[in-house]
Amino acid sequence: MIKKTLFFLLFLLMLSCQMTTFNHISYLNKVNEIDSIYRMRNDTLQALKMYRSLFKKYPPHHSNLIEEYQTYIMISDKYHQDFGGKKSLYKLLPLVAPNWKYKRMDSHFFALYKKYGIDSLEVEERVSEWEKGLNKRLVDSFSIASLRDQEKHRRDLVLQKKNDEKNEQLLLWTFTNYGYPSLQKIGLWGNNNTFLSMGTLLNHAADSKRYPYFKEKILDYVKSGECPPEDYAEMIDKHSLVTRVPEYGTFSNVPITDSIKVNKNRKNIGMPSLKHSKKIHDEYFKE
Incomplete structure (x- = not known):
């Protein structure tokens, strides 16, 4: 449990540091471009390719209603593409944690985590650890x-x-x-x-x-x-x-x-x- 807590705190620290090294507006406009291709042109594979490139350069983030990192992981799994497996799923949890009480994840969300060896109990524990790390x-x-x-x-x-x-x-x-x-x-x-x-x-x-x-x-x-x-x-x-x-x-x-x-x-x-x-x-x- 101590290792899990340290991992989460280290990730949040790295996320905070990375956020200050670039103008986030540039990132948001890239996300909007990709989401437009995915949502309005229905070109899922092109959007997936662009998301993969995006997250090699930028830390994971969730924009309003787009929730791009979760979208990237979900469609990657659907098309049997590598998204980083368990490591990326752990990175996703702090992004969905704020909405945990309001929007409980459906069975598909837990099924995806279970597929990569992360059960629902561990998900709940990590969200709880995230909450303990708030100010x-x-x-x-x-x-x-x-x-x-x-x-x-x-x-x-x-x-x-x-x-x-x-x-x-x-x-x-x-x-x-x-x-x-x-x-x-x-x-x-x-x-x-x-x-x-x-x-x-x-x-x-x-x-x-x-x-x-x-x-x-x-x-x-x-x-x-x-x-x-x-x-x-x-x-x-x-x-x-x-x-x-x-x-x-x-x-x-x-x-x-x-x-x-x-x-x-x-x-x-x-x-x-x-x-x-x-x-x-x-x-x-x-x-």
Whole structure:
């Protein structure tokens, strides 16, 4: 068990170090290109070949709804292609761990692990070890912040303003002391099964006097791979509601008059095009 724990902690350290050595946006655009070939051109083998090349250069990662590393492993196994076997399956676990409570893996997931000599008990143990490696102080803080954010359903405007200020102060303190509170630092579920939605907290920071700082600072975390570009884009678009000119087109009830410009903006932070994004969303929630 000690060896398993050390392996997981070493992997997370290596993952963190690798994330800071390249602009993650370049990686995201490569993933979007490959996913477009896989999802929209239905050329699975070409996508598989490109994924294999991608993961020789970049550390494993999961983009919003695409979940590319898991996709790569699943289709590799389906077509009897080598994806690295047990070693790669161990690398996958920290990526699926944040969603473990919310989206339990189906029988095909466990069957794949069992095929390579990893039973469901070991999977559960490794996810549990991953949870123990989270930053407890940040988990505690953001559990409180998430509950505070929704206090009285945000209907008391005086209380809402007071709570948003406290949460902004927490973000500033976290950025200074720990960097971005990513999934690999705080997970997705906090104390007492509190849902930790960083996207929601950033969305409410869009109305802050500190917005210019957040806009610049969080973009750095998008580039490092710690903040999903979708969370950043929603914050920017929320702020842009005043002018009714969305930069990234994340709000379905706000009309887009220049899709070419919006798609260019999306690519600049590693998001798929509007058409591609809709395809991803529709297929993901159809399952």
